[in-house]
Amino acid sequence: MPCVIAIDLGGTKVTTAVVDSDGRVSGRTKRPAERGGLSATVEQIATSVRESIAQAGVGEVRGAGLIVPGIFSKKTGQAWAPNLWGHDHVPLLTELRKKLALPVAIDSDRAGCVLGEVWLGAARGLKDVIFLAVGTGIGAGILSDGRLVRGAGDIGGAVGWFALNPVHREIYTQVGCWEAESAGPGLARRLNVASAEEVVAAARSGDASAQSAIEETVRYLGMGIANLVSVFNPEMIILGGGLMQARDLFLGPIERVMRKWAQPVAAQQVRIELTQLGEDAGLLGAARLALQGAEV
Amino acid sequence: MPCVIAIDLGGTKVTTAVVDSDGRVSGRTKRPAERGGLSATVEQIATSVRESIAQAGVGEVRGAGLIVPGIFSKKTGQAWAPNLWGHDHVPLLTELRKKLALPVAIDSDRAGCVLGEVWLGAARGLKDVIFLAVGTGIGAGILSDGRLVRGAGDIGGAVGWFALNPVHREIYTQVGCWEAESAGPGLARRLNVASAEEVVAAARSGDASAQSAIEETVRYLGMGIANLVSVFNPEMIILGGGLMQARDLFLGPIERVMRKWAQPVAAQQVRIELTQLGEDAGLLGAARLALQGAEV
Numbered sequence: 372m373p374c375v376i377a378i379d380l381g382g383t384k385v386t387t388a389v390v391d392s393d394g395r396v397s398g399r400t401k402r403p404a405e406r407g408g409l410s411a412t413v414e415q416i417a418t419s420v421r422e423s424i425a426q427a428g429v430g431e432v433r434g435a436g437l438i439v440p441g442i443f444s445k446k447t448g449q450a451w452a453p454n455l456w457g458h459d460h461v462p463l464l465t466e467l468r469k470k471l472a473l474p475v476a477i478d479s480d481r482a483g484c485v486l487g488e489v490w491l492g493a494a495r496g497l498k499d500v501i502f503l504a505v506g507t508g509i510g511a512g513i514l515s516d517g518r519l520v521r522g523a524g525d526i527g528g529a530v531g532w533f534a535l536n537p538v539h540r541e542i543y544t545q546v547g548c549w550e551a552e553s554a555g556p557g558l559a560r561r562l563n564v565a566s567a568e569e570v571v572a573a574a575r576s577g578d579a580s581a582q583s584a585i586e587e588t589v590r591y592l593g594m595g596i597a598n599l600v601s602v603f604n605p606e607m608i609i610l611g612g613g614l615m616q617a618r619d620l621f622l623g624p625i626e627r628v629m630r631k632w633a634q635p636v637a638a639q640q641v642r643i644e645l646t647q648l649g650e651d652a653g654l655l656g657a658a659r660l661a662l663q664g665a666e667v
Numbered sequence: 668m669p670c671v672i673a674i675d676l677g678g679t680k681v682t683t684a685v686v687d688s689d690g691r692v693s694g695r696t697k698r699p700a701e702r703g704g705l706s707a708t709v710e711q712i713a714t715s716v717r718e719s720i721a722q723a724g725v726g727e728v729r730g731a732g733l734i735v736p737g738i739f740s741k742k743t744g745q746a747w748a749p750n751l752w753g754h755d756h757v758p759l760l761t762e763l764r765k766k767l768a769l770p771v772a773i774d775s776d777r778a779g780c781v782l783g784e785v786w787l788g789a790a791r792g793l794k795d796v797i798f799l800a801v802g803t804g805i806g807a808g809i810l811s812d813g814r815l816v817r818g819a820g821d822i823g824g825a826v827g828w829f830a831l832n833p834v835h836r837e838i839y840t841q842v843g844c845w846e847a848e849s850a851g852p853g854l855a856r857r858l859n860v861a862s863a864e865e866v867v868a869a870a871r872s873g874d875a876s877a878q879s880a881i882e883e884t885v886r887y888l889g890m891g892i893a894n895l896v897s898v899f900n901p902e903m904i905i906l907g908g909g910l911m912q913a914r915d916l917f918l919g920p921i922e923r924v925m926r927k928w929a930q931p932v933a934a935q936q937v938r939i940e941l942t943q944l945g946e947d948a949g950l951l952g953a954a955r956l957a958l959q960g961a962e963v
Contacts (some may be wrong), residue, residue, distance in 0.1 A: 499819040511898070515816045515823070522900020523795040524936045527811070532897035534890035534928035536833055547897070548928065594830035598894060601828035601843070602807070604818020631835060632844065634825035637818065 374427070375661035376420050376435040376473070379483070379654040380404070380412070382454030387419040389427035390658035394491045396651070398427030404454075409461040417470045434474035436661030437467065438483035438653050444525045450477065476660040480504075481528050482519050483656030484646075485512030488609050490659045492647035499605040502652070503530070503596065506612035509550045515603060533595045552591035555614050558584060571617045585620055592621070593628020600633040600641050611646035618645055670723070671957035672716050672731040672769070675950040676700065676708070677776070678750030683715040685723035686954035690787045692947070694723030700750075705757040713766045730770035732957030733763065734779035734949050740821045746773065772956040776800075777824055778815050779952030780942075781808030784905050786955045788943035795901040798948070799826070799892065802908035805846045811899060829891045848887035851910050854880060867913045881916055888917070889924020896929040896937050907942035914941055 372391045379386040381404060388399040400419045405411040416437075424432060441452030448464035450456075467475045478486075485494075485502035494500040498517040504510050509531035513520040520527045531550030534543075542551045551557050555567035561584035562570055573581035596608060615621055622645060630638045646652055668687045675682040677700060684695040696715045701707040712733075720728060737748030744760035746752075763771045774782075781790075781798035790796040794813040800806050805827035809816040816823045827846030830839075838847045847853050851863035857880035858866055869877035892904060911917055918941060926934045942948055 513898070515811060515818075516814065518812065518814065520811050520816075520899065522811075522933065523902040524900050524932065526930065526933055527898060527900040529897045529900070529930035529933060532893070532928065532930040532933075534893045535831060537831065537886055537890065539927060543928070547930065590833055594833065597828070597830045599898075601825045602809075602823060602895075602898070603816065604820050604823040604825070606819040632828065632830035632839070634822065634828040634843065636820065637822055637825060637828075640820045 374429045374432050377654050377658035378437040382440040387423045398423035413466045413470050434661045436476045436657040438480045438657045443477045476664040480653050481510045481512035483653040486659045487652040487656035493644045494607045497606045501608045504612035505614045535594050549595045558588045589624045593625045597629045597632035600637045604637045607642045670725045670728050673950050673954035674733040678736040683719045694719035709762045709766050730957045732772045732953040734776045734953045739773045772960040776949050777806045777808035779949040782955045783948040783952035789940040790903045793902045797904045800908035801910045805850050831890050845891045854884045885920045889921045893925045893928035896933045900933045903938045
């Protein structure tokens with residue numbers, strides 16, 4: 372059975388594994404991400420890949436798929452991921468191909484997550500699907516009729532910038548309106564505490580101000596999701612990311628708000644689900660990128 | 668040179684013409700649309716088509732392309748256009764093929780407009796383009812990497828339902844938040860007058876309340892357009908529809924508001940333009956549908 376290498380290059384850690392064409396994972400490695408520039412990144416990936424292959428005990432891999440925490444340009448082969456390489460666009464594809472001596476396919480983490488869920492997760496076999504990650508930021512991986520919505524400059528899906536409140540606030544300029552109102556840090560900000568987890572814990576223990584902070588966050592989450600429903604008419608929206616782990620506080624309420632705002636027929640047709648693959652969505656999407664590449 | 672029949676089936680009128688593969692139009696006819704059900708529509712179209720072919724003096728046409736003021740399902744071949752046929756889904760494709768004895772391609776008017784502009788108008792040769800019609804309603808025809816964003820149920824692009832104001836108003840339930848705040852009737856409503864044209868005329872003659880009504884409409888137009896920019900990262904957004912004819916009052920101000928909200932890199936990459944084809948955008952898009960069909 373054909374095997375590939377999957378690489379989830381995150382802002383803080385690197386995960387590699389061998390994945391077969393049925394999605395079975397073996398030889399998993401995980402390390403804190405090197406921050407010493409592109410060559411350090413590539414060196415670290417090569418080490419992890421060798422380790423994964425040795426652990427998995429496979430003779431041969433057909434190629435490697437990798438996701439980056441930022442932007443990847445298909446046209447130039449360059450990647451942009453400020454957590455790893457500052458504001459430079461780096462020639463990741465060329466360097467990685469050279470170092471690994473394998474076919475390499477790269478895409479963004481958002482793209483990887485939606486590809487993973489369509490392959491093996493909540494949206495198996497569907498073609499109109501959005502993966503929405505809500506954690507320290509907000510971003511979307513979008514499939515329209517089976518194809519990724521990349522945008523002309525490969526930055527499509529930057530939905531954290533959705534304008535949802537006609538009263539502009541200063542913080543919107545930094546991270547976008549939807550992200551400011553709905554991501555984890557925004558929820559923490561409503562109560563002047565350090566983390567969204569504190570707000571979630573307080574709400575569960577009955578704290579009224581925490582509950583209304585979550586209600587306000589849910590209001591904006593529902594509005595932004597409604598906008599995705601109206602414009603894409605998707606079969607499914609999959610929620611992932613740290614904040615969505617508090618499923619009971621978010622899933623039902625978000626869906627109710629969404630139905631209030633979205634185009635009514637599209638609102639009936641869509642299903643809102645939590646990620647089934649969790650932290651592995653991106654890794655499996657990376658494997659899928661490599662397998663698709665190998666099929667070509 | 669291959670010729671096709673283009674049919675712009677509107678909510679109030681039917682336009683037909685012969686169009687060649689360079690986009691030259693001849694034999695144009697225009698009639699008020701029949702409201703007597705599908706068979707009356709098909710009968711009227713057949714009459715207009717015969718007239719167009721006779722007027723244009725062409726021997727042969729390769730096929731017909733038609734746009735509908737509503738929804739067309741590729742899967743079922745059925746159309747839904749409440750202004751013409753109430754709330755029924757009608758078997759337009761089958762009936763029209765039978766009557767015209769030609770290959771027929773159908774799509775929505777929004778799809779037709781963006782295809783027309785990409786073929787012969789403001790967005791020639793581009794692949795990531797949005798046509799936004801702002802008139803009595805708001806709707807978008809969206810091309811992502813050269814392909815129409817249809818949605819799972821063929822109702823993608825229903826952007827009039829964008830949620831842009833966390834304070835929900837009753838009217839949003841009927842037409843959607845963005846449409847209520849930004850289409851022509853919404854602008855008229857701000858001053859309790861009968862039409863958007865009155866508000867535009869008053870603003871031009873220096874009326875301060877008319878000017879602030881337009882400012883408020885522009886604020887919402889800019890926000891919604893910003894959302895399209897952030898999620899699609901398009902090369903161009905083309906504005907059409909009745910309201911956008913007051914170019915001086917809208918184009919620059921909308922662009923300024925858009926830049927305040929949209930993802931900053933995507934905001935730099937996009938161009939906002941007015942339609943170059945005006946009322947012919949849809950008709951030429953219909954021709955394009957037929958020509959593409961004929962190529963297959």
